[in-house]
Amino acid sequence: MTAHAEAENPGRTNAEQMLALYPEMAGKVAVVTGAAQGMGAGFAAGLATRGVNVVGADINEEQMAATAQEINDALAVSSLADKPGRVVGARVDVTNAAEHEALAQIALKEFGAIDFWINNAGIFPFALVDEISPEQISAVLDVNVEGVLFGSQAASRHMQAGGAIVNMSSVSATRIRRGRGAYCTSKAAVAHLxxxxxxELGDKGIRVNAIAPGYIDTEMTRWVREDPAALAHALDVVPLHRLGSPEEVFGPLLFLLSDSARYVTGNSIAVDGGSRHV
Incomplete structure (x- = not known):
């Protein structure tokens, strides 16, 4: 079967802005890790467009500051943002529990509350099973799993009932990708965590859910675009026969944070074009 051309997909493009109005979110406060680029930067921008104040954090402090400034400048002239939120950049090493608490304190100092916390930071290493080094497995579990735990702990210490945490899992939590054994293991752990x-946090009235993306067109998956064979395989195994866009992950994120999902917790929503079924 030949790869399906994405241009054959009818309707609007997958990168087109998707309008979803949740007016109750205006004035809320969110923390987003891994927000200097890619999906995290898109989350920060999308939330701020809807009036949410955001602390965007990344281990690359300089890039995070530049991204925050870029988002704020764009919002100042955007016709989509009536009363936009503000994005503040901060540094965080998600493997360090104390730095998550410091990040929470920045949100409290800047905006006075924490309503949403998005554990987005992650790494995507490659190694065949017999080549996975102790350093690689430690690094991926530290970032992808401990980062989620430490972020959630910091969030839960300061959230009021009604707060929401969203973790980034992956369809790799349930599907095997050759050469991604460490990554798949970490995302399976995120789903169970x-x-x-x-x-446990339901006792405090805090909801916790995850999003499990598939092939999403971001910096992390640039290798798919750059490898014709990998791209052909991706388009073939995804029932919708195209890559997803960060905007199409943001839609489910908005839902999970919103009052529309106030009775939804402990779930992982796949955003994968159906690839988990193939």
């Missing part, structure tokens, strides 16, 4: 957090 999300359920554990939802059960």
């Amino acid at each position: 999300t359920e554990s957090l939802a059960v």
Whole structure:
């Protein structure tokens, strides 16, 4: 079967702005990790467009500051943002629990509350199973799993009932990708940790869910675009026969943070064009 051309997909393009109005979110405060670029930067911008004040954090402090400034400048002239939120950049090493608490304190100092916390930071290493080094498995578990736990702990210490945490899992939590054994293991752990957090933090009225993206066109998956064979495979195994866009992940994120999902917790929503079924 030949790869399906994305241009054959009818309707609007997958990168087109998707309008979703949740007026109750205006004035809320969100923390987004891994927000200097890619999906995290898109989350920060999309939330701020809807009036949410955002602390965007990344280990690359300089790039995070530049991204925050770029988003704020764009919002100042945007016709989509009636009363936009503000984005503040900060540094965080998500493997360090104390730095998550410091990040929470920045949000409280700048905006006075924490309503949403998005554990987005992650790494995507490659190595065949017999080549996974102790350093690689430690790094991926530290960032992808401990980062989620430490972020959720910091969030839960300061959130009021009604707060929401969203973790980034992956369809790789349930599907095997050759050469991504460490990554798949970490995302399976995130999916299960999300359920554990939802059960325990439900006592505080805090909801915890995860999003499990598939092939999304970001910096992390640039290798798919740059490898014709990989792109052909991706378009073939995704039932919708195209890559997803960050905007199409942002839609489910908005839902999970909104009052529309106030009775939804402990779930992982796949945003993968159906690839988990193939």
